[in-house]
Amino acid sequence: MAIDLENKNIYLPRLYQIMEIIPETSDIKTFRLDLEGENSSHLPGQFAELFVPGVGEAPISITSSPTQKGILEFSIKRTGLVTSAIHRLNPNDRLGIRGPYGNTFPLSDLTGQNLLFIAGGIGLAPLRSLINYVLDTEKRNHFKKVTILYGARSPQDLVFKWELKKWQNREDITFLLTVDRGDDQWKGTVGLVPNVLKENVQVNPLEWKSIICGPPIMIKFTIKALLEMGFQPPDIITTLEMRMKCGLGKCGRCNIGPYYVCKDGPVFTYQQLQNMPEEY
Ligand SMILES: Cc1cc2nc3c(=O)[nH]c(=O)nc-3n(C[C@H](O)[C@H](O)[C@H](O)COP(=O)(O)OP(=O)(O)OC[C@H]3O[C@@H](n4cnc5c(N)ncnc54)[C@H](O)[C@@H]3O)c2cc1C
Ligand code: FES
Numbered sequence: 001m002a003i004d005l006e007n008k009n010i011y012l013p014r015l016y017q018i019m020e021i022i023p024e025t026s027d028i029k030t031f032r033l034d035l036e037g038e039n040s041s042h043l044p045g046q047f048a049e050l051f052v053p054g055v056g057e058a059p060i061s062i063t064s065s066p067t068q069k070g071i072l073e074f075s076i077k078r079t080g081l082v083t084s085a086i087h088r089l090n091p092n093d094r095l096g097i098r099g100p101y102g103n104t105f106p107l108s109d110l111t112g113q114n115l116l117f118i119a120g121g122i123g124l125a126p127l128r129s130l131i132n133y134v135l136d137t138e139k140r141n142h143f144k145k146v147t148i149l150y151g152a153r154s155p156q157d158l159v160f161k162w163e164l165k166k167w168q169n170r171e172d173i174t175f176l177l178t179v180d181r182g183d184d185q186w187k188g189t190v191g192l193v194p195n196v197l198k199e200n201v202q203v204n205p206l207e208w209k210s211i212i213c214g215p216p217i218m219i220k221f222t223i224k225a226l227l228e229m230g231f232q233p234p235d236i237i238t239t240l241e242m243r244m245k246c247g248l249g250k251c252g253r254c255n256i257g258p259y260y261v262c263k264d265g266p267v268f269t270y271q272q273l274q275n276m277p278e279e280y
Contacts, residue, residue: 010248013051013096019071021091024159028122029087030063030075033095039069042100043107044130045239045267049247050074050086051096058082059244059262062100063125065132067139072097075125075159101247102266105130105211105237113209114145116201118222120193120214121152124159126239126266127213131167140172145208147201151178151193151218155186176200194221198229205230211237223270233271240266 022030042048042062049057064073078087089095115134119127134143148167152158158179167175178189178196189196193214210231212222219238226236242261245253249263257277259265268276 011098011246013049013057013098015094015096016072018089018091018093018095021089022162024075024161025157027078028075028159029078030073030160031086031089031095032064033072033074033097035070035072037070040064040066040072040100042066042072042129043104044133045105045126046100046102047126047247047266048072048074048097048099048101050076050082051098052082052085052089053096055085056082057096058086059101059247061126061129061239061266063128065129065136067133067136075122075128077122099247102262103264105239105267110134110209110211111142113143114203114207115143115147116203116208116210117146117148117150118193118197118210118212118214119148119150120218120222121157122159123212123214123218124150125213127211128160128163130211135167135170135173146173147176147203148173149176149178149193149197149201151180151191151196151214153180155179155183192221193218194225197222197225201229203229205235206232209235209237213239233274234269236270238268238270238273240268242266 016033018031019034020032024030047059047061050060051057060074060076063075064071076083076086078084117127117131133139178191180192182190210226223236240261242254244262245251247262249260254261
């Protein structure tokens, strides 16, 4: 992969050109980078450290699927120094990348299974890599039924609207969209993700795996709803966003109990989270 570490200095990023910047919401943009003829070797669930010279680095999930050749995509919410500096970049500017880092969604455990994806807000970014991997023409028959439930605070907060339409039109998946608050134009479902889950998703929980990501409060109540539906802790998979520095399991910045989130995670099952200290 283009971002594999060929340099002796493991902290040295490689610079890639921004091909396209897609505005998603008032404070989220998707950056598509050109891998200059190479393909990414990352797997869904991994992240990279993005670097802006003179400003610093931030860990960001790789939102593109490895089945998308020659590009790498990141969807970034403007929160502070580094993410604001990335938001100021323009097409043809270069962005520093090192990675890919972290573990992946457990692809071998998910193969041959029914998959229920549940995402809130920008939490769709890490799940999107796996969703597009599963929906890829060559991979689709490796998985059984697919249901996607995606929610945001308002219609303006939905990300990847350009891709949601494609998922909505697919006949081989069930796609549910909801917002906490609608507006005059919104004709779809209104309701919080965990409530829409309980009211609209009827599955045999022992025959499905659920993969979830979103704001901590949404994850908390979605896990509660899944457990009430009868899902087992090993079948609930999520991904954590701890503060990080090196991304490599060396600085100790991201540890929770015995785990380094950057190396042992960011993907964990709910069963693993149950055995961790409360700090996550
Ligand atoms: C594995 C992983 C994947 C991530 N994927 C994405 C992604 O796909 N898209 C995205 O927009 N963001 C993602 N994040 C969060 C992103 O890394 C932070 O928003 C970013 O580091 C903030 O950097 P900054 O310099 O802009 O903000 P700073 O100036 O450092 O901080 C601004 C504010 O953000 C808070 N903050 C900083 N880092 C984090 C963090 N890691 N988690 C929560 N709050 C934080 C600070 O406490 C402060 O309140 C991910 C984080 C991790 C660990
Ligand atoms: S960020 Fe340095 S050990 Fe995880």
